[in-house]
Amino acid sequence: MALRYQRLLWLLGAFALLLAVGATRFAYDRALQAQFSDLNDRGSSTLTLAAASLSGLLSRFERLPGLLAEQPALRALLRYPDDPAHVDVANRHLRENAERSGASVIYVMNSDGVTLASSNYDQPTSFVGGDFSFRPYFTEAMAGGLGRFYAMGTTSNKRGYYFGAPVDIGRDRLGVVVIKIDLDQIESAWAYEDLRIIVTDTEGIVFLSYRSDWLFHTFGALDQARLARTRETRRYANAEIGEIAHARDTVPGGHAVLRTVANDGGREEFLALHTDMPRAGWTMQVLLPTAGAYRQAMTLVSTGALALGLLGLAAFSLWQRRRQLAERLAVQQAAATELEARVQQRTSELKFANSALQEEVAERRMAEGRLRQTQAELVQAGKLAALGQMSAALSHEFNQPLAAARNYAENAAAYLDRDRLPEARDTIGQILGMIDRMTRISRHLRNFARKPNEQLRPVSLADAICGARDVLAWRLDKTGVTLDLDIGTPAPVVTGGLVRLQQVLVNLVSNAIDVVEDAADRRLHLRAAPQGEIVEITLRDHGPGVPEALQARIFDPFFSTKEVGKGLGLGLSITYNIVRDFGGRLSVANHPEGGAVFTLTLRTANLEAVEAAE
Template sequence: MQRLSTMKLAAVLLLCLAVLAGLSWLGHTQTRAKAFQDLHERGQNTLSLAESSLRGQLARFERLPELLADERVIRSLLLSPTNSDLVMAANLYLRDTANLLGASDVYVMYRDGVTLAASNFDQPHSFVGGNFAFRPYFFDAMQKGEGRFFALGTTSNKRGYYFGAPIDVAGQRRGVMVIKIDVDEIEQAWASDDLRILVTDPENIIFLSNRPDWLFHAFGELTPERLARTEETRRYANAPLGEIAYRAHTDSHGFRLLTGPGSDVDASEYLVVAREMPQANWVVQVLLPTRAARAQAAASVAIGLSLAGIVALLGLIVWQRRRQLALRLAMEQAAKDDLERRVVQRTSELRDANIALEDEVAERRAAEARLRKTQSELVQAGKLAALGQMSAALSHEFNQPLGAARNYAENAQLLLDRGRGDEARANIDRIVGMIDRMTRISRHLRNFARKPNQQLRPVALAESVLAAQELLGWRLAKTGVTLEVDLGDVPLTVTGGPVRLQQVLVNLLSNAIDAVEGGADKRLHLRARRTGRGVQITLRDHGPGVAEGVQARIFDPFFSTKEVGKGLGLGLSISYNIVRDFGGQLFMRNHPEGGAEFTLNLQAAAAASIEAAQ
């Protein structure tokens, strides 16, 4: 019988393991799909930004060649291409136009493809005299009325996008006006250490990328046909072309994956998001590493298995306790039944003895007294049993914290027995200090995580600063940064939201700590003063400051001066919008004595109105 019960238990366990394995596989698949979906949405957003920047850059220059082709000096030059005065006038005009438009080069080509005038006529690599009749932007403009082409310049050896427009004079097509724009600025704006942004041509050769080592490399084998089509227009001049070995496939949820590009060991698999740009004949692609998404899915499954194991263990413990309780109740019931039988038997004997023998009345009364006593003891025993059950339940609830307390006590005893009383007292003081600190931090974290009330009200500035110090105290201690706070002698009250104001202060202090963490002077100065109807708060650090070229973008979303992986560039943008919602201002400057200084101007509120707002 016991063997049969063991076999049933083993079968149940195997079934549970099979179900758990199936659920784990299903959970991992769904979690990975969700992580890939989030990654795909991030790629779509990045792709939209990249495509918008490309479209915007092309749209700026799209109609300019047609306008320049109607200029008098250009038309006169095509009527007299050998006139040196007209050539020089056209050169100077094109150079001024290129500087004004921000174009890389602007030049005029005669109908035979020879360049008559160019904005770089005075440069070492001048286009003047060069024949570019083999470029599509020339013969398309001559034949179709419009030319578009992107390529590596054969003279300048620089990448660019070319716009060509025909020049018609006296009813005849005499030449082509060409504008070349530089694409390096767009590429530099794509800088990222994790995802890859690239643009490919019709031959699937990478023309733009935030990975310089991928430029002029093709996905797949460069067949003679692909090379011949590229060489026909000399799109990449004399630049060597390479290949990227890869394997593309689509998973069960429809996500396109790229495996094994190049020799990048940090990310061997990418999720690909692509979109075509028909007007430029480009394909814009964003490649996002999937390692983090897969790790997230595996971690979620591991957490789920851990929780399932904990639940199973708790269920086993409850089952064992219920079984023990059932056994104990059965024993108590058996004892009670036996006692009842004995009472009935004794009562019957006493009744028979009372009828038979009058002289045994005293003995019967004594027996009845013993019976009442026994019944009273039975009632008391029932009460004690109930108390025992309650004590067992309370003991189970307090076992873990009491066990921890016992461990701490035994540790202190050992230290005292060894004569290390100071260490024991220091250990206990640290435990008490830790508990107090956790209590304070828990209170602030609870308030900080609570959904803020959108309605503005008076907020005591000192309380918000203290809360921010509590939240960042561990970072200040860890990095050795000193925060000097000067809020003046008069309590300051501002109009805003307490939780969101704490968020602004935490963001600004966190950035300041990052700025001075690796420096020699690790001091921060937080100062607040009343200014008319407002309150001005300044936070200054002694770090390297912010470069002049990026100060105008410091509050833009996703813009960050930190190293890659140390922030998304959203903290200052969120803080700026919060302050604006308060009706205030947030701006920064480099302090004359070094470091960055952020200034926060808020509306002052009457200090007496805080109690009413609360």
């Protein structure tokens, strides 16, 4: 029973669908026919107005050539064509009439078709001297009628309509007066978003069009006879006559449509209406886009189909509601039973989740305790690392003065053996000086860990360099390295601390000695030059230089390029921190001619401040 009922529903649905498709198609045809009828009525009115506008423009100028043919100035010109005075009067007279009437050009031709005077006589495209005897407007006027012709000017290359009237003096026909009308303004005024107008001549060639690519083209092939007539009159000068790709068809209601290729390469369709203009020999067409008619028809049909669909949906919804009402009680009973079972299952799951959550809380508390213990161990490790770093720094900074003191002690012993007491006493004084220096250095080594308490003051760069040379004199003599100084006279005064500045210079020069100790060129160049509010100090060696990949890390603690056992990698790091405490900068680069260049930039001070500090 249920299967038969289901089949019946399928058959009824299929029948309703076929009925809806047929009704929709019929309604769409009727709506489209109504839209095309309305479009045809609108196009007919537009076509009538456009044709009347164009005919009125031509009628306005139609009688003007005959009136101008009676003007004394033009008749005198044809009688005496070689008289310059008559030519000048005629040119000015024609220009005045052209400006007054709105004509493009007015000109006078003799009986041979040669132009004697023209309103554009002083323009680059002047018609004066041109032979236009091949134009039909000249031959028709010389035959005694009113010449009419539309063409593209062979001189100006502008389209226009020509009127020609004969100039008769007595029984002699001496020439023709011609008026050219520019129709470009009408053509541009016809171009609307939903309105297109084209005009074709007696040969079917488009010469007025809203689309420039259709100009001088035909709808269909142009036979040789018609093409020869066009070329004989040079109607369109040297323009190439082409063919417009198109197709014609009919739509519901018997309306003729034209299908062409749009400018963007797509397809477009127009309702084509035409009317003849017998006096000019033209055919005017109005092309109305049909896309709006199709959309409007589709909108009407869609609206009707939507309304019917909504009505059918309401009926189906009512029927469905009756069926669902019978099923709802059974569904509610089954849902109640299922809900009770799911509540019990959910309660059991919540108990299990609560137990798991308690276990996770206990684990997290244990992890937090381990984390605190780890943090305490890391703090202790950091303290030990800092202590090791300070010990290494002390070892590095005392190494240089101790080496110098040992050297002086050996010299003092030698002097005592030789009973050279004054020299021995002087050498012992140097040793005491080294001990005092180590005392001062130990007091300032805290700069590596934190900013020192010593206030900055003006320091003579000459004094700092002198102290550094005293510390490193034995190394310079032993290695054969020469230190070339150029710090100017007087020497610059910088802001810093004397001991720490000596420490900076000792570290830099000592590193440079290590670099050039085995080099062929063992010269070191120490330069200083004030630059406004700063003093730039450079130390250059002739070693292999610093690789670019290492320049960014060379001032890091414990980073060294020396062999194992020859350095702790702290000298440049300590130097960098001292310079930064001075408010200066320390950088390294490679010299273009080889070797490394360390650049130390310090703030400048004045000599009076140094003397006051001393």
